[in-house]
Amino acid sequence: MLTVLLGTLFPLLFLSVPIAISLSICTVVTFFVFFPSNPVDYMLAQSIVSSIDSFPLMAIPFFMLVGSLMERTGLAGKLIDAAEAITGDTPGGLASAGIVACMFFAAISGSGPATAAAIGGLIIPAMIAQGYSRPYSGALIAGASIIGPVIPPSILMIMYSVTIGTSVTTMFTAGFLPGFLMGFALIAYNYFYSKKRNYRGNKRSGEKKVSAVLLDASWAIMMPVIVLGGIYTGVFTPTESSVIGVVYSIAVGVFVYHKLTWAKFKEALIDAAVTSATIMLLFGGANTFGRLLTIGKIPQQVIEMMTNLTDNRILIMMIINFIFLIAGMFIDGNSIVILFAPLFVPLVLSLGFDVIHFGIIMVINCCVGMLTPPLGSNLFIGQRIANCSLESVLMECLPVIGVHIIVLIILILFPIITLFLPRLFGMI
Secondary structure (H helix, E strand, O other): OHHHHHHHHHHHHHOOOOHHHHHHHHHHHHHHHHOOOOOHHHHHHHHHHHHHOOOHHHHHHHHHHHHHHHHHOOHHHHHHHHHHHHHOOOEOHHHHHHHHHHHHHHOOOOOHHHHHHHHHHHHHHHHHHOOOOHHHHHHHHHHHHOOOOOOOOOHHHHHHHHHHOOOHHHHHHHHHHHHHHHHHHHHHHHHHHHHHHOOEOOOOOOHHHHHHHHHHOHHHHHHHHHHHHHHHOOOOOHHHHHHHHHHHHHHHHHHHOOOOOHHHHHHHHHHHHHHHHHHHHHHHHHHHHHHHHHHOOHHHHHHHHHHHHOOOHHHHHHHHHHHHHHHHOOOOHHHHHHHHHHHHHHHHHHOOOOHHHHHHHHHHHHHHHHHOOOOOHHHHHHHHHHOOOHHHHHHHHHHHHHHHHHHHHHHHHOOHHHHHHHHHOOOO
């Protein structure tokens, strides 16, 4: 069954057939081969409906809308102003401000490409004007923007939680420390790189000026406080928090910063609707694909094959991560989660790894895939904004990818970093 399933899937992907369609086609073909008497059309339709009939999944379109609104209401620019006021004239100060702004935006949007477009569109031209090279500016902010799906809220974490059947709130809690670690590692890399190239930020303003900038940005800074604070205090669920985020973005954009027009609001609605519809179709095809994997006992076969290679749990985890990194070059993060999570979760559980820890590792791998061609969505956004060649920005991006992989290895070797907060709050 696995041969027919993958033998149909990979040629379709190679021919650039959308993955949602590819998954549905390979499922139908496999069903006709192995279960010709069963009503495959009924199962496919039922799987599509049942897979998207989920309350947590309702958060995805709303968080996508939050990211679109943040980009159009001036909130992203306020975050950059606040970050730059803090970093001042330290080596790489403006670039560090961009990284910090990406971390702030990550705590609002949950989308890597949205973070790259919103923050990159503002900070990359400013970096170039201040003397940073175009390739470095594009590569660094592209590398920082992938923190978007790691620091909660996170669309990838919602998808993983729904696919595996674990707690969205626990996944969100586990993402904080890994996300901060990724950000601080990039800031350290930028500091030493900028010191070598003599890239410096603007002179630090006086305390009154800094206070004024932070006060002006307080409406933007309060967004993650309200959204995440409401989740962890139990005031509302992650899904409800996404709606609160939309209402807050609209209110601030209209009544505080006066930048949200009806035209911009319609653009944000369309962007969020198109992306969300794509994800829902993907879920439908992937859910049927997952059912076939279960029927064919494919996860058990994968476990047996991997354990025959080695019984070292760390080495097996490294192999799985290598598979994720390669897959990330050709498949988007959403597809990786719903394709590979049902396949590998039984294996990592049998090795004694926590399902929450594995989920964070998987999400970070998906994020690194946003920097690796030929897919590399965030890399292409950074390159386009920086207006330089792909080869030059890719060369500057390789050390950034290396920084993220080092963080990934640290997290694999020390699961306590991921699990500390969930255990502290009694979630696991």
